[in-house]
Amino acid sequence: MSMRRRGPGRGRGQEVPVRLSGPLRRAAAAAAAFVTVAAGPAAAGDRGAAATADGHCAGMSRLRVPGAELQVRACLDELTTAGTVATGHTDPADWAGLTPAGLSVPSGVPGIQVDGYFPDSSTGNTDHGWNHDSQFVIRLPDHWNGGLVVTGSPGVREQYANDRAIGDWVVARGYAFAATDKGNTGTAFHRDGRTPGDAIAEWNERVTQLTRAARAAVAQRYRRPPSRTLATGMSNGGYLVRWQLENHPELYDGGVDWEGTLWREQGPHLLTFLPPALAAYPRYAAGGAGAEQARQELLAAGFPAGSEFLWPFHHQYYWDLTQRIYREELDPGYDGPQEAGTPFCAPGTPACDADYDYRLRPRSVHEAVAKIALTGRIGKPLITLHGTLDVLLPIGQDSDVYARMVTEAGRGGLLRYYRIEGGTHVDSLSDAFPDRLRPLVPCHRSALAALETWLDRGVPPPAGHTVPRPSAGEDPLTSCRLGP
Structure with a gap:
């Protein structure tokens, strides 16, 4: 596809230094590699x-x-x-x-x-x-x-x-x-x-x-x-699974969606829940009288209670950059000739992404999102996995919503949705917080095996539910039982 020309950015902003432990340094490298x-x-x-x-x-x-x-x-x-x-x-x-x-x-x-x-x-x-x-x-x-x-x-x-x-x-x-x-x-x-x-x-x-x-x-x-073609992927790759099963089910026998990104014209999506996080987090991190109010704003935006320990890392490495580059893709006019905004700008700064309000943007912006939107009308069996402590794509603003969309589209019989307790967006973070997080990769493997059984024997996986953390004695790197 051809390139769309944009003017150079006017400023790079300042990044707040964060002292990271060894596992978090590795996760930081992962964040950089992610984008x-x-x-x-x-x-x-x-x-x-x-x-x-x-x-x-x-x-x-x-x-x-x-x-x-x-x-x-x-x-x-x-x-x-x-x-x-x-x-x-x-x-x-x-x-x-x-x-x-x-x-x-x-x-x-x-x-x-x-x-x-x-x-x-x-x-x-x-x-x-x-x-x-x-x-x-x-x-x-x-x-x-x-x-x-x-x-x-x-x-x-x-x-x-x-x-x-x-x-x-x-x-x-x-x-x-x-x-x-x-x-x-x-x-x-x-x-x-x-x-x-x-x-x-x-x-x-x-x-x-x-x-x-x-x-x-x-x-x-x-x-x-x-004899069998399966679609699978994580994050944006999970979005692709959803879209393919909605739009080209003839090519696939089924799919596994690992924390797929949700896009829908009316929201929620990245551009609706990331700006409130960018606006509230600095006040939360500063402590003092306004910290609790800022925390409540983050919770109201969809970031789950109990995930606060993940907020500093995600603010530093994910929220700001993700908001700016995806907003630039879907709404380049917001910051005029500047490209992808000003990193870590304070609310009130001209064209600051912390002030971005998708609801008030021109119809053309909503049409750009509609171009990539999901409908829930899947045509082949789909298993969706999402961690309950995902703070890049909060589960309540993403897969919970998509599961409802599938049901409302009359395709609920084709979906099994598992909320993975203690899972977050990037599995490397489970190394940094092994007492609080669990990796999702074994759940993805269990889901693929369950999909095989569904297709081979006609035996659907267990009904969707929240999958508890591995019990004592179970290896979190290999154990993820989707059933009771």
Whole structure:
């Protein structure tokens, strides 16, 4: 998509220094990776073991990803990050911080990896030195279970962002795996597209494009199409799952939505609950007579009671930047020629995002949000997971609302919604607060297994409910029972 030209920002503002513990320093690095683009690994090539006519990497020579402008095939002895880190077929900076430090890494998965990109005019993704967006990765294990898992990246990360949290586990189970960078990356993603909302709308188009292309590549490799295609993803990737099952259910058999972002024209969404947080938090952090009133304002905006210990980190690393870059994407006129506002501006500052009121913005802004909005009209089974202590996408302003939308659309029988007690938005924070938080990655794996049973045997998962924290003696890195 073409670039929309914006003027340079007038000021960078000041960031309030925060003294962080070791785990929080790692989480801070994760926050930076969540919204920035790191240098990619060395260009992928035909490295690894040689392909043979049968067995290991069979059919590699005939692989063609339909619609791809560039594709590079490689026969690898290891498709998980146990091997791809060393061979340059993933980017650790892209998935840093999305999983707990102690999460095990499976291995013993040989097969074919295809890296490449689809035609696109934007150039934010620098992986492999290609400087080209709409990059993708497709992994085709030698020992295939007949299925395909498709995912889009969380935040504004690149195509390898899900390798640790999702890709490793699914290829180890025998799935083919495909992932996309969504067509634009980095904190300046909003520069892509001709009109407001175009950059996010492209995310949906790119997942659809990759799904069709990956299904064809699977059929070439294994000489039959996938018997099951699943969509999954976290955060913005979860939004993509919802949108795909609403708009292209014919491509999928089901999906797992991990704390997906909610967009709906009337709200709630990021631009309705982040500005009140930005306005109230400095008064809360300052203490004194106004602190309790500010706390109540944060609770009223949707941030759950009991999550206060997470507010300093999220104010420093997520709330301000997220508000400014997504507001710039959907409402660039708010700050005139300035690009993405003034970081950490005080309420009352001209065009300050802490004062942003979506309800009062012009109709064109609401139309931009409507362009990317969800409806709840899913057409295939969906399992949604969301942590009760998520303070980037508060559960009461996001998945609670989406679950109601699905029910109101008459599709409640296709949804299982699990509120995960003690879960937050980024699993690396569970390392910093192990007594207060639990990682969601084992819940995602339980959900995928439950979806398999739902599709294979027609046995729906347990009714939606709040999943308690693991009991004493259970390993939070591996245990998440969705049922009683």
